[in-house]
Amino acid sequence: MSLFTSFKLEKDVNMGSFFKNIGNSLKEFGVAVAKGDIWVKLSLIIMGAGYFGRKQIARGILMTLLQCGVIASLVTVFFPYMAKLNTLGTVQREEIFDIVTMKKTVNDYDNSLLILLYGIIGILIIVAFIALYISNIRAVYREQKMQENGEHLNTFSEDLVSFKNENFHITLLTLPSIGVLLINIIPILFMVCIAFTNYDENHQPPTYLFTWVGIKNFISLFTNSQTITFGYAFVRVLVWTLVWAIIATATTFFGGILLAQFINHEHTMGKGLWRTLFVITIGIPQFVTLLLISKMFGDYGIVNTWCADVGILDFFKNIGLLGPGAACIPFLSKPGWAHVTIILVNIWVGIPYQMLIATGILMNIPTDQIESARIDGANKFQIFWKITMPYVMFITGPSLIQSVIQNINNFNVIYLLTYNYTTTDMALANSNAKEVDLLITWLFRLTNEYSNFKMASVIGIITFVICASLSLLTFSRMIGGDKEGIYR
16 A cells, blocks of 8 residues: 555545544534423523523523623624625725824724734634534533433532543643644634735735735746746745755764764763764854854855865866856855755754764664674674664654654754855846745745745745645654564
């Protein structure tokens, strides 16, 4: 069975279970409405009525107040914005000079940004309220059945106690769930919606309005013309992003394993000293290190000065790597040179992390397997290739895939090393991209420097799809592995 087929089957099973649960909930809701008593039916209007009818006053008050609060907030705060979601506003901001007060007054204008944000939040509140409403009717009907069977109905105080005991997991998950909703879900939905608008430097709220444009921005991302070059830039940046992610991960991963192997070798002296020297690079903030390296490898930096003094510059000219008139080695100013320099610097920055991880793993390799291999006549290279590497790969497999995802979004190394880079490719420059950009740095530059939020959102969606696909495909395969028994 192929990887794609395996992932598709697992996804189909999960989606099937999800829709089955929704179907069961709606079916139970229908039964409750049809067979429920007067208190269940009154709960369709007042959510706390079912609890009042069964002397559960505190729970009834809580549900009624919650219902009133949600309805009041929707009517007074969110509905005015949701009513304008289809246009994202029609009244533009204007300043009028009042000759009576001799002051400028501002009209009652629409803010497209607030309309979109509050509209999204309002829709989420409605969806959550509908789910709570259905769940409440089902709960009230279950209370009815328990009462008819003579079972004990929990009081409000008993419910509170349960949240400290058998339902403690709900208590623990409440705050993280709210945090995920506020910090992850709402911003992601907002970003996705921005991708379908014309929100850019020419449509900046609150002075100007922006509106929906459908899939026009996605079409622009894959279009090439005299005025639109996003298609050309996207292919170049995407290819470099994937190449960078694979090379950066592979070099630091295998480099860290080899370095840990050398340091842990039985004949290596001063193991603690070597580890300390490499760990120091982790202690220095990357922000400082990378900016310093950027200056050192600049066209007029200390490295270029040294290369000119010792003859390396002339040597590169003689072998054809540089033109006869080159005044410096363009470590971070020309494509090709900059790509190689970035990868080499990342190796220096990233290997110590992998060395520490690999050191802990190497110290826990089953010694019986190594001894058995030695008895069978295996040499050190064979032991390393046949026992050490498979063990390390099995333990660090999920982490390795996550490193690829992390390098796709590796903002620091790329941006801090190449913030002074100037592209000479006009097609890239027209799309505000550079040869050394990753998707994440291109996205940042579009928003921070050029206020092109619509295209940045499109690129953000593409980046998310790539990272999510890699994560789901690899983790679903690795978690279902059958190698656990080999290393026990």
